[in-house]
Amino acid sequence: MGGQNLNLLDEEVFAVIIAISVVGSAVAIAQILRPEIVEPFQAMGLLSEDLVIGDYPRIVYPRQNLSLGIFIYNHRPYPILVQVRYKIGNSTTLPTNTTPSPEPTIKIFEFLVDVKKNITQRVTVPIAVNKSANRVALIFELWIYSIEEREWVYTGIWNHIYVDVSKAPVL
């Protein structure tokens, strides 16, 4: 034993433990330095009256007040003030991801959504169509209040459902 190093801890095992601790702390540091929200976005969903996806009404009648649900999620690093603009159109007047629908806005729903939070709310929309209309699209566009431009900006996000307009009230 004299003059010989007392090597109780195996060198390879020691190296592996050191490597694990280095990698572990590097990953943890990266997590701390990483911005909380890397890719900011906002989302909107159209829900049925029972606040679930699907089961949307298929037949409506003129001047009916239709109940639906709206879901909004904010994945931006600041609270967002958004408007859901309700319009009635058809297949030729649907919005695109750059331009809103040319149809007039019938009703506006406004929400303030905190960071990484969502809002689910039941809304009532009027079926403002004349009796000659057959099949219409109920359009919901998402607009955001831009904190840089200080004006309402269309996000390019919209939802629509097609409904058949009945001549007589649906019971």
Place this chain on the structure above:
Amino acid sequence: MKHLHIKVIYVLLSILLVTCFTMGVIVVYADDLYSEFLDLYVEVARLAQQGIDVSNLVEKLKEAHEALTNGRSINLSIIRAEIDNTRHEISRIVLYKNLVKGSAILGLISIPILVYILLPRVYLYIWYKSRRKWVVKT
């Protein structure tokens, strides 16, 4: 009789004028409140962008927004005062957050170093302690 008619017309006209004026004032008042609300929202959003926790302010803004939507009276000056207070404390909050973040990073950096220095010593200590009653055969 004719005088009475004229008086009634004057009274009605006065009521109409007062009503129009009051309604106009209310409309302008509501618009002003809404634009003030938008200003407050922008300030809160900017604070959030600087990494300040604004959830408390957002809740108050939500209440104000609901009141505005329902035509109830609101006092935005309280929210304004709170935003001003938060703005005055930005440097302190940011410094505190950076200190916490820096300390966490330093702590994490020190883990491999501590493992490198302490692990063999701790291992040796445990190794000897667990064998201190051993008897060496000669």
